[in-house]
Amino acid sequence: MPTVKRDTYTPDSLLSVAVRVFNERGYDGTSMEHLSQAxxxxxxxxxxxVRGKEELLRRGISRALDELFAVLEExxxxxxxAVERLEHVTRRxxxxxxxxxxYVTLLLRVRGNTETEVWAMSRRREFDQRVAxxxxxxxxxxxxxxxxxxxxxxxxxxxxINSIAEWYRPERAAHxxxxxxxxxxxxxxGTSSAEVAEAVVRTAxxxxxxx
Amino acid sequence: MPTVKRDTYTPDSLLSVAVRVFNERGYDGTSMEHLSQAxxxxxxxxxxxVRGKEELLRRGISRALDELFAVLEExxxxxxxAVERLEHVTRRxxxxxxxxxxYVTLLLRVRGNTETEVWAMSRRREFDQRVAxxxxxxxxxxxxxxxxxxxxxxxxxxxxINSIAEWYRPERAAHxxxxxxxxxxxxxxGTSSAEVAEAVVRTAxxxxxxx
Numbered sequence: 464m465p466t467v468k469r470d471t472y473t474p475d476s477l478l479s480v481a482v483r484v485f486n487e488r489g490y491d492g493t494s495m496e497h498l499s500q501a502x503x504x505x506x507x508x509x510x511x512x513v514r515g516k517e518e519l520l521r522r523g524i525s526r527a528l529d530e531l532f533a534v535l536e537e538x539x540x541x542x543x544x545a546v547e548r549l550e551h552v553t554r555r556x557x558x559x560x561x562x563x564x565x566y567v568t569l570l571l572r573v574r575g576n577t578e579t580e581v582w583a584m585s586r587r588r589e590f591d592q593r594v595a596x597x598x599x600x601x602x603x604x605x606x607x608x609x610x611x612x613x614x615x616x617x618x619x620x621x622x623x624i625n626s627i628a629e630w631y632r633p634e635r636a637a638h639x640x641x642x643x644x645x646x647x648x649x650x651x652x653g654t655s656s657a658e659v660a661e662a663v664v665r666t667a668x669x670x671x672x673x674x
Numbered sequence: 675m676p677t678v679k680r681d682t683y684t685p686d687s688l689l690s691v692a693v694r695v696f697n698e699r700g701y702d703g704t705s706m707e708h709l710s711q712a713x714x715x716x717x718x719x720x721x722x723x724v725r726g727k728e729e730l731l732r733r734g735i736s737r738a739l740d741e742l743f744a745v746l747e748e749x750x751x752x753x754x755x756a757v758e759r760l761e762h763v764t765r766r767x768x769x770x771x772x773x774x775x776x777y778v779t780l781l782l783r784v785r786g787n788t789e790t791e792v793w794a795m796s797r798r799r800e801f802d803q804r805v806a807x808x809x810x811x812x813x814x815x816x817x818x819x820x821x822x823x824x825x826x827x828x829x830x831x832x833x834x835i836n837s838i839a840e841w842y843r844p845e846r847a848a849h850x851x852x853x854x855x856x857x858x859x860x861x862x863x864g865t866s867s868a869e870v871a872e873a874v875v876r877t878a879x880x881x882x883x884x885x
Contacts, residue, residue: 546883607882611873615865618841619834619877626833654826662822666830670881671818672757 470508477502477512478526481519482565490520491575520569521579527566528586530559535593545600546607550664552594557624557660561631568628591621620667627659681719688713688723689737692730693776701731702786731780732790738777739797741770746804756811757818761875763805768835768871772842779839802832831878838870 472480484493484501495516499506513519534540539551560567573583595617601607607616631654683691695704695712706727710717724730745751750762771778784794806828812818818827842865 606884608876608880608884611876611882612865612869615870615873616877616882618837619874620882622837622840623830623834626829626837629833630829654823658823659826662826663830665819665822666827666881667877668881668883669819670877670879671822671827671831672879673817673819 468503470504470511472502472504472508472512474512474522477509478519478522479565481516482523482569485520485523486565486568486572490516490569490573490580517577517579520577521582523566523569524573524579524583527559527563527570528583528590530563531556531567531590534559535590544606545597545604546668549594549597549601550668552597553620553624553667554660554664556594557627557663558656560624560627561633561656561659564628564631564633571625571628591617594621623663623667627663631659679714681715681722683713683715683719683723685723685733688720689730689733690776692727693734693780696731696734697776697779697783700783701727701780701791728788728790731788732793734777734780735784735790735794738770738774738781739794739801741774742767742778742801745770746801755817756808756815757879760805760808760812761879763808764831764835764878765871765875767805768838768874769867771835771838772844772867772870775839775842775844782836782839802828805832834874834878838874842870 480502481493481498484497488497493516495506495509498509498516498519502509513522534552534555537551537555540548540555542548570583570587573580573587595614598607598613598617598620602609602613602616607613611619691713692704692709695708699708704727706717706720709720709727709730713720724733745763745766748762748766751759751766753759781794781798784791784798806825809818809828809831810824813820813824813827818824822830
């Protein structure tokens with residue numbers, strides 16, 4: 464029988480627990496009972512905070528989307544040559560992904576058919592399209608190579624960025640070289656958010672090859 | 675009640691159905707009953723071909739792994755400068771991913787705890803490590819930029835490659851500009867396997883930016 468603790472949750476701290484459980488079990492595989500067990504409070508206590516698990520999903524995804532769309536409003540994303548704006552958006556998107564890793568992971572894994580999931584997928588496409596417009600403008604300016612289709616370039620860029628969610632572990636970055644845990648996997652250990660963002664920008668825009 | 679047809683399956687055609695169902699429902703979410711319904715033959719007919727669903731998983735994953743490891747044995751993957759071998763392996767890995775899309779997708783989604791899944795993840799790591807060695811050698815030769823960590827570069831390269839499985843739809847490539855279906859998404863429509871492979875090589879090695 465799980466220990467039931469006094470409900471001292473804030474909206475943010477309860478959301479944090481719920482998003483972790485969604486990412487571990489999948490949204491469809493998560494019940495209010497699972498959330499109750501993970502939070503250590505009763506289901507009725509959770510219903511005191513939210514109407515149900517879909518509201519937690521919506522809040523978790525909103526947090527990721529709000530941060531991502533805010534990047535597009537930053538001055539360096541709005542002013543200057545398209546290719547510079549694109550590089551800024553790429554760098555900042557990686558930084559948001561790493562700073563808000565559980566929330567962006569939740570967004571990236573959305574596949575389902577609830578109203579919230581359909582909305583999330585549509586907002587995610589909207590973000591991708593905003594970036595795709597930058598890619599097209601940069602290509603029209605002659606700043607991107609013309610022998611890679613702009614739509615395909617956008618896909619590959621997001622492929623590289625989004626895949627980071629599959630291997631990046633922030634606790635490694637926080638404790639580089641620290642004791643314990645399994646052997647570090649390639650590129651995961653001791654790599655800061657800014658380093659990963661810079662590596663993505665260099666690789667995607669300048670390429671890995673010298674000369 | 676599903677129509678039960680005469681069992682005319684070969685090992686390959688039954689595997690093809692099973693892998694499609696695994697990718698749609700997830701391996702854990704797939705029962706022998708689901709496989710029986712999708713194949714239109716009885717469960718006992720399926721047991722005539724295989725001992726159970728884990729054998730189908732193992733065969734599906736083996737098909738992907740055999741093709742991927744075969745790339746590493748090709749002459750252009752074994753002879754010449756490391757950076758050239760790495761580019762060849764990158765191009766051919768994309769081609770194998772697209773030619774064997776359902777099987778490689780199954781491999782990439784493996785997460786679980788059965789013996790077969792643990793084996794698959796270990797073989798996949800082995801493949802990644804073989805490529806990581808090429809990256810390190812190419813960096814040591816001075817052919818890769820030194821300001822992106824080799825392990826991180828390997829991660830980003832595989833991130834770009836593996837993400838293709840999430841959006842590439844072969845039927846679009848087979849019927850470019852054909853009628854019907856939803857509006858094509860970025861980079862997915864009418865793009866051949868060789869075009870995608872070339873775009874990945876150009877982006878990852880030479881970068882998107884001109885000059």
